[in-house]
Every structure is written in structure tokens, then in C-alpha cells.
Amino acid sequence: MTDKTTPAEDDDHLIAQGVDEEPVEVNRRLYEGKSLMFITSFAALYAAFHMAALNGLSISEWTGIVIPFLPTFPMETWNFRIVHVAGALALGFLLFAGRIDFPEKGQETPILGYAAYALMIPALFSLGMAFSFAAEISSGKMWNGIDEGIRFSETYLFGLPLIVATAGSIILSWFHQRERSGLAAPDVVLAVCGAAVAAYLITIYGTLMRNSTGTPFAPIGISIAAVAGTALIMELTRRVAGMALVVIAAIFLCYVFIGDKLPGFLNSPPITWQRFFSQVYTDAGILGPTTAVSSTYIILFIIFAAFLQASKVGDYFVNFAFAAAGRARGGPAKVAIFASGLMGMINGTSAGNVVSTGSLTIPLMKKVGYHRKTAGAVEAAASTGGQIMPPIMGAGAFIMAEITGIPYTEITIAALIPAVLYFVSVYFMVDFEAAKLGMRGMKSEELPKFSQMVRQVYLFLPIIILIYALFMGYSVIRAGALATMSAAVVSWLTPYRMGPRSIFRAFEIAGTMSVQIIAVCACAGIIVGVISLTGVGARFSSLLLSLADTSQLLALFFAMCISILLGMGMPTTAAYAVAASVVAPGLVQLGIPLLTAHFFVFYFAVLSAITPPVALASYAAAGISGANPMETSVASFKIGIAAFIVPFMFFYNSALLMDGSVLDIGRAALTAVVGVFLLSSAVQGWFLGAVAAWFLRIGLIAAALLMIEGGLISDLIGVGIAAAVFAVQRIFHPKPDAAIPVRGAD
Structure with a gap:
């Protein structure tokens, strides 16, 4: 079967083409050729392995044919997580270079490549020793941390070669240059080292030695x-997410x-x-909640x-x-709120969503009159809001459920009102900005045809099926699998039918x-391991208690402040x-x-x-x-100012969390919406069709905070202040404190 990929003849009215294509990182x-075929097959098998493992699919069970070395499902939890991390390490090192500059063909550094291939010898030797340990254990040999012969083998025949190969290849990868289309020798060695780590840990954790971690x-x-x-893990994190998280992890390790x-x-x-590292690669650290x-x-x-x-x-x-919002004043900004919120909810990274949808929405916002910094800011705020949008919340809901033990559905229901408040606030902010600048919307001929978009509304079915399955009591894994399959089925109603190739x-x-x-979750697991094993979290809780006095x-x-500081430079999860x-414990x-x-x-994270x-x-x-x-x-x-205020209201008014x-x-929801409307009016200086003077804006801020607080008395006072501001503005027409910026000014 061949995939039909020819777009419909009337697609020329569409604005978004390939908007959700993943950007290609600089490194x-x-x-x-064959290298591409190998890497794409590796990546596809890695993802398919997870889909099979999570849904309990086993070729051996279905066919009755036992294939050597083929994993059986469901896998033991720790083994599954170890393979999960090891596969990402191998794929990541082969995909992402250790440096961002690629030489032209013939300008590589071959001597460093030869040195890396020399390091392949200890890496393979270490991997072989891990398998030999597995053979010895399976033959009945008792394994413990006291036997001198075992300690010698693990230290000098497995450990020393592994450390030499790992450290040497990491350092070589910083200096080694290889053309962009070629495999780099240090990265291949690092992939083998990751396999050696996984092979050893799966072997040893399969014995009673799992219970001995953290002991002599x-x-x-x-x-x-x-x-x-x-x-x-830290080296791969540096390559794919930058230095911020690596530096924080290094500080915690120190x-x-x-x-x-x-x-x-x-x-x-x-x-x-020895004690720390014997525990950090367990469910107390790297294999803990983040990797789970x-x-x-x-x-x-x-x-x-x-x-x-x-x-x-x-x-x-x-x-x-x-099609739905493009005609409104400042239309592209309102589109960015909707589209970026929806896509950001799924993809789990604010910056990544900015790059994908922002490449389309930001230029259009500038075109209708938004200042370039405002255009970028709207996209950033909308993409960030996607991380708090249920039901997926950029995967944050799942980590919260894992850490707290609170049911996932309860978390997503509680997140609904705060998410609405955030996006309503952002909508008011961009709408008032458009009103101040006298913007127009986009012309009908510039937009997709709404009638055709409505006829294709069935394309929302995968999202609807996901939400319906979750709230009908299906497990998250089963709901996600059903939604994934529905996306393939729905594609057959479009010009982009998914066949085997797709x-x-x-x-x-x-x-x-x-x-x-x-990589980021595994690196965060290192930090979580330090916190749990040193007890610094409990001491931080004591500090908060003393402040609360x-x-x-x-x-x-x-x-x-600490939540924001810890989250700077890191993805949501x-x-x-x-x-x-x-x-949180404090x-x-x-x-x-x-x-x-x-x-x-x-x-705040x-x-x-x-x-x-x-x-x-x-x-x-x-950058866009x-x-x-x-x-x-x-x-x-x-x-996004409202989002910095609403969390404080959770403490005073739990109704905002259902x-x-x-x-x-x-x-609580109604008065909070009115509150964020007043807050947006105050911040933008635009209240009910007129520019507000500075003292009126102060009054609006006071009214907003009282409305968001949620008490009956505070709501009445807030309404009274807002009414007084409106009366003063209409009766006395106070002069605005600042001139309105010129439309389209840069």
C-alpha cells in the first residue's frame, strides 16, 4: 500500500502548512544513505518498543514463536526504565553532536577519531564483562559486594574500562569534528558505554543485590x-537542552x-x-518519578x-x-493563543512550541500592527500556557499524579479554572493592545475558509477520544493508545492517509x-536523588516553617521565588x-x-x-x-501577569481548584474572570473603550485582586471600586498619563 500525500486542490487557502514540523537543531x-536508514529504523523501533511494552504486546505470545533476546512484555519495571534511558542515550548520542560546528568534508579531525576508536576496545570489553556476569549469575554463582574476586572483576575488568571509555569519549566529543552526515566515533563509543551500563544494572538488579543499594x-x-x-546523562542533556540543567545538577552533586x-x-x-552512587541509579533517583x-x-x-x-x-x-479568530482585531495574536495553547499542551515544551507555531503566528502579528517584542511575547505566553492546559498539561499532570498519588482525572479537573483564567487573561491583554493601537483583523481572502474547516471538524476526534477515554475511567496508557490509533484512522478522511510508510x-x-x-527527566532524576538522599528537602521545609511564623x-x-529559580532554563517536566x-513538602x-x-x-516552575x-x-x-x-x-x-497572582489565590480560595x-x-470562577479582566485593563491601561489614567489603573488593580480573592465581601468591594473607576472615567474624562503608541511602530 502506498500513502496518499497529495494535498487537496483547494488547499491554497490554508495558512498553516507543516506548522507542527519539528525544527532541526543546530547540532x-x-x-x-545507509546511515540514515539505520538511524530512522533505530528511532522508529525505539518508539514502537515503548508502545508495545506499555500495551503488553508480545510477538512470542501472539505467534507462539520464541525469538532469542526479544523482550517479553510486560517487562519488570526497573528493567524497562533502564532500557528506556539506555535507548535514549544511544539514539541521542548518534543524533546530536557534541559541538555545533560541522566541518566540510575533508576537514575532519581524524586523529581524534582514531583515539575514539581505540576507546572502543575498553567500552566493548566492559560490555562483554557485563554479559559474562549475567552468565555466571544464571549458572548459579552467588553475587555479593563482599567477595574479593567479584570486587576485583567489577572494579578492574568492568568498571575501570567503562570509566576510561566514558570519560575519554565525552572529552573527545567536545573537540572531534565530523561532517554533519557522518557518524562520529566518540558518539558511537558513548552509545556502547550506555549499553554496558544498562546490561550490568539489569543483570545485578535481577538478583537480590537490588535490596543492598546504599549499604556496604x-x-x-x-x-x-x-x-x-x-x-x-549529563552530557546528553548538555547536547539537547543546554547547560542550565547540567549546571544545576552539577551543583547538587557537589x-x-x-x-x-x-x-x-x-x-x-x-x-x-560509593554509597551515594549505589542509590542514585535506583527509584530513589534516576529511575524514580521523572523517569517513571x-x-x-x-x-x-x-x-x-x-x-x-x-x-x-x-x-x-x-x-x-x-478561520475562527483571524478576522477579529489583532486576529493573529488570538490565533496564537488558541493554536499555541493546544499544541503546547501536547508537546510538553514551551520553547519548542514557540519555534514550531511561532514561525507562522509571529510574522502575521507583526503584519497587523503588533510591535515585534509584543508579537514574540504573545507567542511565548500562549505556548507557556499550554503547559497548564488540561487534560495533558505538557505531561506535568502525569508527573504530579506520580509524585502525589492523587488520581490523574482529579488533577486535570482541578487545573481547569486556573487554565481558563490564564488564557482569558492573555486574550484580554492582546485584545486591549489591539484596541489601543486601532488594529484590524485579517481579510477574509487572507484566511482559510471557515465553512471548509467546519466540514473537517472530525479531525478533532483524536483529542475528543483521548479526553472521553480518560474520563470514562480508562487508564492513561490505554486512552493514549486509543487516541493514537484514532489519529491514524481519521487520516483516511484526509488527503494525508497513513499507511505503513507514514x-x-x-x-x-x-x-x-x-x-x-x-534526557532532561533522567537528569532531573539526579537532582531528585540528591534531594532525597541528603535530606535537604526536609531542611528546606523547616526553613519555610520558620518563615511562616x-x-x-x-x-x-x-x-x-525558589520554584521559578529552580525552573529557569529547564523544560516543564x-x-x-x-x-x-x-x-512542595515545605x-x-x-x-x-x-x-x-x-x-x-x-x-511557578x-x-x-x-x-x-x-x-x-x-x-x-x-529569535523569530x-x-x-x-x-x-x-x-x-x-x-502572563495573571498567572503569577492566581496561584496565591489557591491558598485563600480552594474553590478555584474545584x-x-x-x-x-x-x-469563584465568575468573579476571578472579572478580576483578570480588571487586571488586564489595569496593566494595559485600557478600560471599557478608553485609555485609563494612572490613578484609575491603581484602582483597577485593587478591584482585580479583591475579585480574584473570591470572598463575598471582597467581591462586593471589588465591584464597588470598579464601578467607581468607570464612573470617574465617564464623568470626568481624566487625561491619560501616557501617549498611545503609534500603530505598527518598531
């Missing part, structure tokens, strides 16, 4: 393998060994490297997003948004897309995982309900993407709009 290798009985090989695995020398609440008991979520829910929804991309459903989402392509896209988030609001403000380990000890505490840190000075989403948008990055980040902070009677929840 990604672009293979050709733990085999020394576990600690050595964990050192190598930690180094591999803290393990110097914590006993630090004063005050930072002081921790002395920990040997990335190996199940995140990879599943990456596959779902890849199927949407392969079936061109993502293009339809954006075109539908343009399905293979979707799995290949998913494998490639998953590398970054898996002075002022509970001060403790919340301090928790907000890693930012929340770290903040949840450090800050908030719970303050008496804040568990769900409220975790939503509090989740929101997400908002770090638009918070100066390290605002990744804003910087990505500035051509604006100053810092100015764009300040503007996006301003547009906790209370229907009447209480409805009143």
Missing part, C-alpha cells in the same frame, strides 16, 4: 556503573560531598561516593503528537484557529522527539520535578493541602519560561520576531 546530524553489601560495580551513567562542611540548614551528614513518567506517559503522548504530525492534524488545528515515519519522529525530554504570605512568596522535591507542612501545594510550585532574566520561551520567540530578548521576556511576563460546592466554584 543534529543529518544522515544520508552493594557490589562496587553498581556505583561505578552509576558514575558512568550519570556522566552520560553538595552531596561538601554538605557536611556547610553551615545552617544546608549542613548534611557525610556520604561516601517519561517511560510511560510522556513517551506515549510524544507518539500521539507524532501521529498527529504525520497525519497533518496539527496543521488543521492552526488553520481552524485562523506509520513508520510517525514512530521515527516520536523516537527523535523523545530524546530531549527523556513571621508571615505565611512571606513563606509563599519565598516558595514562589524537569522544572516541576525539582521544585516538587524541594518546595508547603504541605505549612498546612496547605497536597494538591494546592503541588499546583502552586507547578505553576512553568512560568519560569517567561520570567526574566532566564526566559527560554521568550528568548526563542525573540527579531526583538531584543530581554525586552521580549519583560513583555511576556507582563502578558474544591467546594457547585455554587462556590461557579462564583
Whole structure:
């Protein structure tokens, strides 16, 4: 069967074509020929392996044919997570170069390549020793961490070659130059090292030695393998996510060994490297909640997003948004809110969504009159908001469910009102900006035909099926699998029918897309491991409690600052995982309900993407709009200002998290919407059709905060202040404090 990929004849009216195509990173290798075939097959098999494992599919069970070395499902949990991380390491090192500059053919550094191939010898030797250990154990040999012969083998025959190959190849990869279409020798060695780590850990954890981690009985090989695995994870994270998370992880690792020398609440008991590393590659660290979520829910929804991309459903989402909202004043900005929120919810990264949808929406926003920094800021704020949009919440909901034990459906229901408040606030902000500048919408001939978009509304079916299945009680894994299959089925109603080739392509896209988030989650697991094994989280909780004795609001403000600080430069999942380990336990000890505490840190970890000075989403948008990055980040902070206030209201009014009677929840939602309207009016200086003077804007801020607070008395006072502002504006016509900027000014 061949895939039909010829677009319909009347597609020339569509604005979005390939808007959900993944951008090619500057350090990604672009293979050709047999190398390309190998890498694409590896990526597709890696993603398909997860789909099979998560849904319990086994070729051996179905056919009765036992194939040697083929994994049987369901796999043991730790083994599955180890393979999950090892596969991402191998694929990531082969896909992403250690440096961003690629030489022309003939200008490589062959001597470094030869040195790397020399390191292949200890890497393969270490891998062979791991398999030999497995053979010895399967033959009945008792394995422990005390036997001198075993310690010698693990230290000098497995561990030393592994460390030499890992450290040497990482350093060589920083300097080795290889053309973009060619395999780099150091990266191949690093992939083998990752396999050696996985082979050893699966072998040893398959014995009773799993229970010995953190004790003197733990085999020394576990600690050595964990050192190598930690180094591999941090190096891959550097390649795919930059230095921010790597630096934070390095600081936490240093803290393990110097914590006993630090004063005050930072002081921790002395920990040997053997004890720490024998535990960090367990479910207390790297194999803990972050990898648990990335190996199940995140990879599943990456596959779902890849199927949407392969079936061109993502293009339809954006075109539908343009058809529905493009004619409104400042139309492209309102389209960005809808499209970026929807796509950002699925893809799990604010900056990545900015690059994909922003390449279309930002130029159009500039075209209708938005300043370039505002255009970038709107896209950054909308893409960031996608991370708090249920039901997927950029995978944050799944990590929250894993950490807290609260049912996933309860989390998504609780997230609904805050998400609505955020996007309503952003909508008001861009609408008032458009009103001040006298903008128009886009012309009908510039937009997709709404009638045709409505006829294709069935393309929303995968999302609808996903939500319906989740709330009908299906597991997240089963719901995600059904939604993924429905995306392939729905594609047969479009010109982009998914056949075997497109399905293979979707799995290949998913494998490639998953590398970054898996590396980031594993690296975040290192930080979580440090926090849990040193007890610094508990001591931080004590600090919050002491602050709360002075002022509970001060403790919340301090928790907000730490959550934003920990989240800067990190994707949503890693930012929340770290903040949840450090800050949330302290908030719970303050008496804040568990769900409220975790939503509090989740929101501020997400908002770090638009918070100066390290605002990744804003910087990505500035790169497209051509604006100053810092100015764009300040503007996006301003547009998303409501999101910085609403989390404080969770503490004072739990009805915003669907906790209370229907009447209480409805009143809280309604008054909060009015509150964010007033807040947006105050920030933008535009209230009910007129520019507001400075003292009126102060009154609007006061009214907004009182309305968002949610109490009956505070609501009445807020309404009274808003009415007084309106009366003063209409009766006395106070002169605006600043001139309205010229439309389209740059």
C-alpha cells in the first residue's frame, strides 16, 4: 500500500502548512544513505518498543514463536526504565553532536577519531564483562559486594574500562569534528558505554543485590556503573537542552560531598561516593518519578503528537484557529493563543512550541500592527500556557499524579479554572493592545475558509477520544493508545492517509522527539536523588516553617521565588520535578493541602519560561520576531501577569481548584474572570473603550485582586471600586498619563 500525500486542490487557502514540523537543531546530524536508514529504523523501533511494552504486546505470545533476546512484555519495571534511558542515550548520542560546528568534508579531525576508536576496545570489553556476569549469575554463582574476586572483576575488568571509555569519549566529543552526515566515533563509543551500563544494572538488579543499594553489601560495580551513567546523562542533556540543567545538577552533586562542611540548614551528614552512587541509579533517583513518567506517559503522548504530525492534524488545528479568530482585531495574536495553547499542551515544551507555531503566528502579528517584542511575547505566553492546559498539561499532570498519588482525572479537573483564567487573561491583554493601537483583523481572502474547516471538524476526534477515554475511567496508557490509533484512522478522511510508510515515519519522529525530554527527566532524576538522599528537602521545609511564623504570605512568596529559580532554563517536566522535591513538602507542612501545594510550585516552575532574566520561551520567540530578548521576556511576563497572582489565590480560595460546592466554584470562577479582566485593563491601561489614567489603573488593580480573592465581601468591594473607576472615567474624562503608541511602530 502506498500513502496518499497529495494535498487537496483547494488547499491554497490554508495558512498553516507543516506548522507542527519539528525544527532541526543546530547540532543534529543529518544522515544520508545507509546511515540514515539505520538511524530512522533505530528511532522508529525505539518508539514502537515503548508502545508495545506499555500495551503488553508480545510477538512470542501472539505467534507462539520464541525469538532469542526479544523482550517479553510486560517487562519488570526497573528493567524497562533502564532500557528506556539506555535507548535514549544511544539514539541521542548518534543524533546530536557534541559541538555545533560541522566541518566540510575533508576537514575532519581524524586523529581524534582514531583515539575514539581505540576507546572502543575498553567500552566493548566492559560490555562483554557485563554479559559474562549475567552468565555466571544464571549458572548459579552467588553475587555479593563482599567477595574479593567479584570486587576485583567489577572494579578492574568492568568498571575501570567503562570509566576510561566514558570519560575519554565525552572529552573527545567536545573537540572531534565530523561532517554533519557522518557518524562520529566518540558518539558511537558513548552509545556502547550506555549499553554496558544498562546490561550490568539489569543483570545485578535481577538478583537480590537490588535490596543492598546504599549499604556496604552493594557490589562496587553498581556505583561505578552509576558514575558512568550519570556522566552520560549529563552530557546528553548538555547536547539537547543546554547547560542550565547540567549546571544545576552539577551543583547538587557537589553538595552531596561538601554538605557536611556547610553551615545552617544546608549542613548534611557525610556520604561516601560509593554509597551515594549505589542509590542514585535506583527509584530513589534516576529511575524514580521523572523517569517513571517519561517511560510511560510522556513517551506515549510524544507518539500521539507524532501521529498527529504525520497525519497533518496539527496543521488543521492552526488553520481552524485562523478561520475562527483571524478576522477579529489583532486576529493573529488570538490565533496564537488558541493554536499555541493546544499544541503546547501536547508537546510538553514551551520553547519548542514557540519555534514550531511561532514561525507562522509571529510574522502575521507583526503584519497587523503588533510591535515585534509584543508579537514574540504573545507567542511565548500562549505556548507557556499550554503547559497548564488540561487534560495533558505538557505531561506535568502525569508527573504530579506520580509524585502525589492523587488520581490523574482529579488533577486535570482541578487545573481547569486556573487554565481558563490564564488564557482569558492573555486574550484580554492582546485584545486591549489591539484596541489601543486601532488594529484590524485579517481579510477574509487572507484566511482559510471557515465553512471548509467546519466540514473537517472530525479531525478533532483524536483529542475528543483521548479526553472521553480518560474520563470514562480508562487508564492513561490505554486512552493514549486509543487516541493514537484514532489519529491514524481519521487520516483516511484526509488527503494525508497513513499507511505503513507514514506509520513508520510517525514512530521515527516520536523516537527523535523523545530524546530531549527523556534526557532532561533522567537528569532531573539526579537532582531528585540528591534531594532525597541528603535530606535537604526536609531542611528546606523547616526553613519555610520558620518563615511562616513571621508571615505565611512571606513563606509563599519565598516558595514562589525558589520554584521559578529552580525552573529557569529547564523544560516543564524537569522544572516541576525539582521544585516538587524541594518546595512542595515545605508547603504541605505549612498546612496547605497536597494538591494546592503541588499546583502552586507547578505553576511557578512553568512560568519560569517567561520570567526574566532566564526566559527560554521568550528568548526563542525573540529569535523569530527579531526583538531584543530581554525586552521580549519583560513583555511576556507582563502578558502572563495573571498567572503569577492566581496561584496565591489557591491558598485563600480552594474553590478555584474545584474544591467546594457547585455554587462556590461557579462564583469563584465568575468573579476571578472579572478580576483578570480588571487586571488586564489595569496593566494595559485600557478600560471599557478608553485609555485609563494612572490613578484609575491603581484602582483597577485593587478591584482585580479583591475579585480574584473570591470572598463575598471582597467581591462586593471589588465591584464597588470598579464601578467607581468607570464612573470617574465617564464623568470626568481624566487625561491619560501616557501617549498611545503609534500603530505598527518598531
